[in-house]
Amino acid sequence: MKLKTKLANVQTWQEDPGEPPIERTPIQRQTPEMGRPPLPVAVAGEVPAESGDYPGSTEFRYWVAADAMSRASEFWGPLMPAGTTWNRNVDKVLTAQLDSGDDLNAYYDGQGVRFFKQTVAGVTVHSGESPDVVCHEVGHAVLDALRPQFWGVLSAEVGALHESFGDMSAILASLSVGALADEVLIETQGNPTRSSRLSRLAEQLGWAIRQIAPTAVDPDCLRNAANNYFYRDPVTLRPNEPASLLSSEVHSFSRVFTGAFLEALAGIFFQQPSRDGKALVEAGHIMGRLLVDALLATPVVPAMYAQVAAHTLAADKADYDGAYGMALRSAFIRHGILSPSDAVTAAEAAPQHMAAITGATPGRGAQLATITVPAERYGLTESFAVSTPAEQPRFAVAGADPAIGSLTPVDPERAAETFVEDLFRQGRVAVAEELLTPNAAVVDTTRTRTHAITRESSGALVLDRLLFI
Numbered sequence: 448m449k450l451k452t453k454l455a456n457v458q459t460w461q462e463d464p465g466e467p468p469i470e471r472t473p474i475q476r477q478t479p480e481m482g483r484p485p486l487p488v489a490v491a492g493e494v495p496a497e498s499g500d501y502p503g504s505t506e507f508r509y510w511v512a513a514d515a516m517s518r519a520s521e522f523w524g525p526l527m528p529a530g531t532t533w534n535r536n537v538d539k540v541l542t543a544q545l546d547s548g549d550d551l552n553a554y555y556d557g558q559g560v561r562f563f564k565q566t567v568a569g570v571t572v573h574s575g576e577s578p579d580v581v582c583h584e585v586g587h588a589v590l591d592a593l594r595p596q597f598w599g600v601l602s603a604e605v606g607a608l609h610e611s612f613g614d615m616s617a618i619l620a621s622l623s624v625g626a627l628a629d630e631v632l633i634e635t636q637g638n639p640t641r642s643s644r645l646s647r648l649a650e651q652l653g654w655a656i657r658q659i660a661p662t663a664v665d666p667d668c669l670r671n672a673a674n675n676y677f678y679r680d681p682v683t684l685r686p687n688e689p690a691s692l693l694s695s696e697v698h699s700f701s702r703v704f705t706g707a708f709l710e711a712l713a714g715i716f717f718q719q720p721s722r723d724g725k726a727l728v729e730a731g732h733i734m735g736r737l738l739v740d741a742l743l744a745t746p747v748v749p750a751m752y753a754q755v756a757a758h759t760l761a762a763d764k765a766d767y768d769g770a771y772g773m774a775l776r777s778a779f780i781r782h783g784i785l786s787p788s789d790a791v792t793a794a795e796a797a798p799q800h801m802a803a804i805t806g807a808t809p810g811r812g813a814q815l816a817t818i819t820v821p822a823e824r825y826g827l828t829e830s831f832a833v834s835t836p837a838e839q840p841r842f843a844v845a846g847a848d849p850a851i852g853s854l855t856p857v858d859p860e861r862a863a864e865t866f867v868e869d870l871f872r873q874g875r876v877a878v879a880e881e882l883l884t885p886n887a888a889v890v891d892t893t894r895t896r897t898h899a900i901t902r903e904s905s906g907a908l909v910l911d912r913l914l915f916i
């Protein structure tokens with residue numbers, strides 16, 4: 448009997464095209480299978496021929512995006528609890544639109560993922576041509592499938608956690624592609640906490656943004672996971688800073704959690720019997736499983752980073768009998784996500800919360816409590832409601848005080864109000880003309896709006912999310 452073998456191959460970038468001029472060589476991959484449950488993906492438009500494409504062509508970009516969409520789906524899919532589906536208004540299949548207009552941007556809008564292009568210094572940069580960027584956006588959709596509550600809650604720390612999950616998705620989904628893990632170990636001399644093409648996220652998009660706004664992103668990429676940012680309560684941070692400083696802006700603040708994640712990943716890798724590329728890929732799978740299990744069960748609270756960290760320690764106890772506790776505690780302590788004393792407290796309390804972690808299901812969560820923001824604060828004609836991170840913490844933990852011990856978390860109402868203030872100052876809120884008084888404090892900007900004040904069927908106004916960038 449003649450066996451039908453699949454010979455088709457496509458070309459793609461390993462994890463990013465890199466900074467111009469492009470010196471990287473595309474890699475060969477088997478034609479992606481995009482419809483796999485539980486997280487089927489697609490790329491809009493006609494499917495081009497599989498081979499013979501070259502960087503710069505529409506066909507090449509199609510396969511880069513298709514391969515990246517499917518690698519994220521294939522990484523996260525097996526880790527999803529039974530019954531997980533895409534959320535919100537995604538129509539069964541998460542579809543990428545590759546040419547959504549002129550911008551240096553990409554986003555997940557609860558329907559699909561969108562990518563843009565812009566010509567900078569003579570180079571046209573397509574955000575959808577970077578597997579890092581594609582896997583980041585799919586990461587938003589994956590976390591939204593797991594925890595729809597995170598979408599609308601007004602909290603800098605929850606928003607930053609979503610951004611960090613996007614970056615962790617980029618790192619984890621690409622780790623097993625081609626020889627990336629081996630190359631990273633060569634580049635870092637066996638220590639993946641060091642800066643490498645794995646830790647440097649979206650080098651090409653970062654380069655393009657730097658041509659226009661030199662201090663807006665890291666000097667060598669969009670965001671580098673190899674960093675030493677130490678936790679601060681975002682309520683105490685400014686809403687904007689140059690990239691070298693931490694701000695409460697969600698992408699900036701996400702770097703604290705992603706930095707701890709990279710150290711945890713490396714710590715788990717160091718514990719593997721052979722410290723080779725295969726071991727690094729295996730560490731990635733362990734880390735992915737711990738994150739999914741922890742995030743499924745974490746209540747929505749103001750000190751969200753510390754709460755997720757404590758749940759990760761409990762997930763390690765439940766999934767791996769605590770094998771990676773030291774690696775995880777070290778990473779969270781070094782980045783101030785847990786104080787040393789809270790790391791001890793969380794580890795001690797972890798066994799009694801294992802059942803909550805193994806029993807968590809996707810889409811969990813009740814309606815969050817809301818508060819009303821007065822109309823006059825922003826010069827509007829009507830007050831509006833916002834959701835607050837007001838669930839009961841499972842672990843009594845918070846971020847580290849730079850001096851000693853832990854900070855006292857702010858109450859959920861203050862966490863929400865300061866985030867709303869940040870969004871208005873950053874020009875991220877879309878407000879309809881008829882809601883503005885002549886003296887409204889709505890910043891006039893061409894920036895992409897992430898939030899909008901909308902009227903519910905009850906007639907009340909709410910500030911809700913439009914998209915994750």
Ligand SMILES: [Zn+2]
Nearest residue numbers: 610613915916
């Ligand atoms: Zn994002």
